[in-house]
Amino acid sequence: MRYISCLAAALLFLAALPSRAIAPEEALADPAQQAAYEHLTNEVRCLVCQNQTIADSTAPLAVDLRREIRQMLQEGRSEDEIKVFLLERYGDFVLYRPRWQTNTALLWLAPVLLLLIGGTALWRIVQRRTDLPIPSDDGDPPSSPS
Amino acid sequence: MWRYLLPGAVFALLVAVFAVGLFRDPGYVPSPLIGKPAPEFSLPRLDDPQTTLQRSDLLGKVSLVNVWATWCTGCRQEHDTLLVLARDGGVPIFGINWKDDVIKARQWLQQLGNPYAAVGVDEEGSTAIDWGVYGAPETFLIGPDGTVLYKHIAPMTLAVWREEFMPRIAAAQSGSKR
Numbered sequence: 001m002r003y004i005s006c007l008a009a010a011l012l013f014l015a016a017l018p019s020r021a022i023a024p025e026e027a028l029a030d031p032a033q034q035a036a037y038e039h040l041t042n043e044v045r046c047l048v049c050q051n052q053t054i055a056d057s058t059a060p061l062a063v064d065l066r067r068e069i070r071q072m073l074q075e076g077r078s079e080d081e082i083k084v085f086l087l088e089r090y091g092d093f094v095l096y097r098p099r100w101q102t103n104t105a106l107l108w109l110a111p112v113l114l115l116l117i118g119g120t121a122l123w124r125i126v127q128r129r130t131d132l133p134i135p136s137d138d139g140d141p142p143s144s145p146s
Numbered sequence: 147m148w149r150y151l152l153p154g155a156v157f158a159l160l161v162a163v164f165a166v167g168l169f170r171d172p173g174y175v176p177s178p179l180i181g182k183p184a185p186e187f188s189l190p191r192l193d194d195p196q197t198t199l200q201r202s203d204l205l206g207k208v209s210l211v212n213v214w215a216t217w218c219t220g221c222r223q224e225h226d227t228l229l230v231l232a233r234d235g236g237v238p239i240f241g242i243n244w245k246d247d248v249i250k251a252r253q254w255l256q257q258l259g260n261p262y263a264a265v266g267v268d269e270e271g272s273t274a275i276d277w278g279v280y281g282a283p284e285t286f287l288i289g290p291d292g293t294v295l296y297k298h299i300a301p302m303t304l305a306v307w308r309e310e311f312m313p314r315i316a317a318a319q320s321g322s323k324r
Binding site: 010047048050060065067068087088089090091092093129 | 172173175176177178179245254270271272275276277278280281
């Protein structure tokens, strides 16, 4: 019985996988443009509903932005040009992955810095522990040899 | 000694960071347009679709560009303030009617009063994207040379007008006369 419910859960999970929210518009004729479109719309923040991408969102602004992006792709503009277009209008916040700049450096470096700090702390604690006398089997510290 | 001071200091730092974060408004996204030339646009006018409202109409004086729609409750909220500003503010207010029903928009102005020197209709929302609009009402302050001087994202109030707009308008007007 348990296996069946596990299997059912796994199947449900698998069934849910392909249901990514893709914009309901027709696919672009050029597959490369369509790939760029899907990539871009999943990288751009919908500023009305800030924790959604414009691919996810049904907000009117997201619909408009998708339309603009499609038009620009059809005009042959590159992904990078479109990102600059959006940055000029909406600022750094519009990209889910902000560019490497002086004001985003800390954001990008924070994981490395935190890992370094945590690693150093861990290393020092381990070092200190290795200097301690090894406890005996009964859990008491070994009696001093006197 | 360090054993107690360091965690205390880290904790205090975290509290400070979170406190600052708590009191910031995540809905407010600063506009990258401030200090830059206002975007080009040309929109059919609400009162006469044969004519257009365009960027060149803004030049030569300090002006406001107000993005509004009849579906926007904040716009209804600020409407009376806009009427006061149109009468006593000393600067023309240009409207951009954003993704709206033209007939409803005309009714709105008829019933509530029209604070606008002219209104352009942006039915598709392309001009709004060029202006970086993401939530109406938004009000831009435009200098005589067409530079975006300031942007207010929320209903306009007389307090905002006094504190944010009036000093900038005075500075822009004294600058342009020289």
